Amino acid sequence: MARIGVEQSLTDVKEALMEMGHEVIDLKSEADTAHCDCCVITGLDQDVMGMSNTSIAGPVISAEGQDAQAICQMVNDKLS
16 A cells, blocks of 8 residues: 555544555654645644745645545545
8 A cells, every 4th residue: 555644643544544555654743744645734834934845746635624534535536
């Protein structure tokens, strides 16, 4: 399965993705995104300064306003 980077506070999302068979890593710094197929962020600090620099070539999914199941579905949709 895919390697998914998930922000530390999204415990329910991490657990759901692991149950689906994905490899899940904690995003503690920008360097953690280097080898991820997809990243899930809280969305709370997304593009705060109007900058859109990214260090990942894959999709970045904002978890803001979504439950774990909806996020898992978005991850699977982006990776298929």
